[in-house]
Amino acid sequence: MNILIIDGGLQALSVARSLKKAGYYVCAMLQKNDVAVRSNFIDDIYITFGTLDKAEDCIRFLYRILDNKEFAVIIPLSDRTSDWLSLYKKYIEKTYHLKCAIPDYCVFQKANDKWLLMELCENNNIPHPKTRILTYDTLFETASFVGFPALIKPNLSVGARGITLVNDFNDLCNKYGLIYNQYGECTLQEYIQNDGSPYYNVMLYRNKQGEIINSVIIEIIRYFPVKGGSSSFCKTIESKKLVDICARTLSILNWIGFADFDILKTIDGDYKIIEINPRVPASIRAAEISGVNFPDIIVKDILNKVSDKYLYIPNKQLRYLGLDFIWFLSSSKRFSCNPSWFRFFGEDLYYQEKGAMLFSLLSGFCKICSPSFLKSKLGF
Secondary structure, three states: OEEEEEOOOHHHHHHHHHHHHOOOEEEEEEOOOOHHHHOOOOOEEEEOOOOOOOHHHHHHHHHHHHHHOOOOEEEEOOHHHHHHHHHOHHHHHHHHOOEEOOOOHHHHHHHHOHHHHHHHHHHOOOOOOOEEEOOHHHHHHHHHHHOOOEEEEEOOOOOOOOOEEEOOHHHHHHHHHHHHHHHOOEEEEEOOOOOOOOEEEEEEEEOOOOOEEEEEEEEEEEEEOOOOOEEEEEEEEOOHHHHHHHHHHHHHHOOOEEEEEEEEEOOOOOEEEEEEEOOOOOOHHHHHHOOOOHHHHHHHHHOOOOOOOOOOOOOOEEEOHHHHHHHHHHOOOOOOOOOOOOOOOOOOEEEOOOOOHHHHHHHHHHHHOOHHHHHHHOOO
16 A cells, blocks of 8 residues: 655654554655655655745645555645645545545644634633734733733744744834744743743544544653753653543544644643644654554544554653754753763663664754754744
């Protein structure tokens, strides 16, 4: 059975490995400099011309692939490809007689747009930070409701890009225009102070019957930016409370498929949903090393095949060495963190970039040297 994954990155390495273990023929639509080009688990690779940023160009390239090879399922692996695949989903499924592993666009946008998600949480008493949409006409009213310190958050962005801390109203006025001009519509969100404590990703798959087939939770111990960002070191844990909160949210959304939640824990011990990543994240490898093959679940469920629950074995550690290298250079806790940054081996320690370690380290070094990357990630 042919499966096509679109876009790459570290998640493509893990997804391809998991699909191959389940017996699928794996194809990938990638950019030429993508780390997944080096994967031994991808059978056919289609190199795109240019970038995957323009939906029209990507769709035309995808159609050329689909005209020449039959696929059972397409799985998008990035925010940009998930967005346009969701938009064109009905046409693609009807024309090429396959399935796209992404919700319909109207459902997808409710999770992808950070303001729409926070509005849904507020209307349904789901725990979340106080949030309001920002406009030039309502800055004072919004600031009065949310309070300070607060975060300016672009409605549509990835990897903490554009998220900016503001400490008072003058700070908000000075920074809002800059963020809006670069990223578009924004919200103002309550800044949850957790003293650098871990936060959580909850990965779930909800099937057509509304059942949660499997769930995996990672506790993110080190992250970049150091005040809140992408995981560089995490471990898998169990928490019925976190799963229940996320499962209820997916039920209200009428979400079918895979979803990945970002959740913070306040200093009072309360959990609050920050956002949903409506596609497979790079941390999907944490599920793989803990016994859960989400890509296999995705394919089987979307094709109406029986998908039994995988046995989840928590307490596995996952390190993204390239990003952890940047964390080490940025954090004041580099020599006092627990586990030690200098622990490179262990029975339950795995690496997110397995098979591409050198590429990851070089990529991390290049990011440190990139002013545009640091500017986008260090808003707060």
